[in-house]
Structure formats: C-alpha cells, structure tokens
Amino acid sequence: MKTIIIYSTKYGCAGELAYLIQKELKGECKIVNVMKSSVPPLNDYDTVILGGSLYIGRIQKQLKKYVNEHLDTLLTKKVGLFLSAGDPKAAENEVVRKNVFPKALIEHAVAFDVLGYAYKFDKMGFLDRFIVKRVAGLSENVTEYYENRIKAFAEALTR
Numbered sequence: 001m002k003t004i005i006i007y008s009t010k011y012g013c014a015g016e017l018a019y020l021i022q023k024e025l026k027g028e029c030k031i032v033n034v035m036k037s038s039v040p041p042l043n044d045y046d047t048v049i050l051g052g053s054l055y056i057g058r059i060q061k062q063l064k065k066y067v068n069e070h071l072d073t074l075l076t077k078k079v080g081l082f083l084s085a086g087d088p089k090a091a092e093n094e095v096v097r098k099n100v101f102p103k104a105l106i107e108h109a110v111a112f113d114v115l116g117y118a119y120k121f122d123k124m125g126f127l128d129r130f131i132v133k134r135v136a137g138l139s140e141n142v143t144e145y146y147e148n149r150i151k152a153f154a155e156a157l158t159r
C-alpha cells in the first residue's frame, strides 16, 4: 500500500496529526503540506488521506481548491478524511460537512473524523486569541490527540 497524506493547517496541529496517522500505517507514506509544497501526481498512490483544520466551520482554501481540482481522481482512490477541530463531533455536523469536503468525496471515504485539536496561544494572533478566549473560555496552550480515533482511522484505511 502506498499512501499520501495531504494536509493544511494554520498553527500546526493538522500536520502533527498527519505524522501520527503515518506512524499507524503500514507501507510507504508521504506527507505533504498543500500550503507549502506542490502535491505530486497521485498515479503512484492507491490511498489518499486529506486533512485540514476548522476555522469558523471551514478548512483552508488551499486544501479545498486541491480537492475540487482533483475530485475525479480522488474518487478512484481509497480515501480518508480528517479534521483538526475544537469540536470533536464536527465531522458529524451537516453544515460543517457541506463546507469542508464535497458530498461525493465524504460518501466515498472509508473514514472521516476529527482526530484532535490544539490551541496554541503562543502562536496565535490577537484576534484568534480573543475568539478562543471568548468562545472556548481558554487562555493557555492545550493539545489533545484522540489516540483511539487515530488508530481506528488508520485501521479503516489499511483494511
């Protein structure tokens, strides 16, 4: 099995989740930050994992653009979708689902879940800090990776 994980992130958590997924997978697995590097052609890969982080119900536009431009090819691969998001149930939320990935891709995916979150106050700008304080009532760094979900996610992709 040859896998590629394509992710987008604002403060790094989605990238950390990509590396945790990679650790759980067997076989070769390349990781690409779609915001920084170009994604190689998908011909070489039979499994494609796509993940972004959620801000006001949306993921980064670079990942959305990549997915929209490669949807036909993605629908021929084994696909897993993940989110880095404060709401652990975000992947079940109908409005979020509509905004993040095309319906056809979500239906095609073997797994779609929130795998963890982080609030990195030391990296956040003023506005993000203000919003998180107001909405989540937090003011210190927090990181949580959902180990069981990451394992189940990787298992669904290797099955």
Ligand SMILES: Cc1cc2nc3c(=O)[nH]c(=O)nc-3n(C[C@H](O)[C@H](O)[C@H](O)COP(=O)(O)O)c2cc1C
Pocket: 008, 009, 010, 011, 012, 013, 014, 015, 052, 053, 054, 055, 056, 057, 058, 084, 085, 086, 087, 088, 090, 116, 117, 118, 119, 127, 128, 129, 131, 132
């Ligand atoms: C301004 C702001 C808006 C956010 N909006 C949402 C949201 O709509 N839903 C959600 O589940 N989490 C939301 N979050 C939490 C982020 O998704 C979470 O911090 C995520 O782990 C960040 O991942 P990243 O480090 O990969 O960017 C928000 C965080 C910030 C700072």
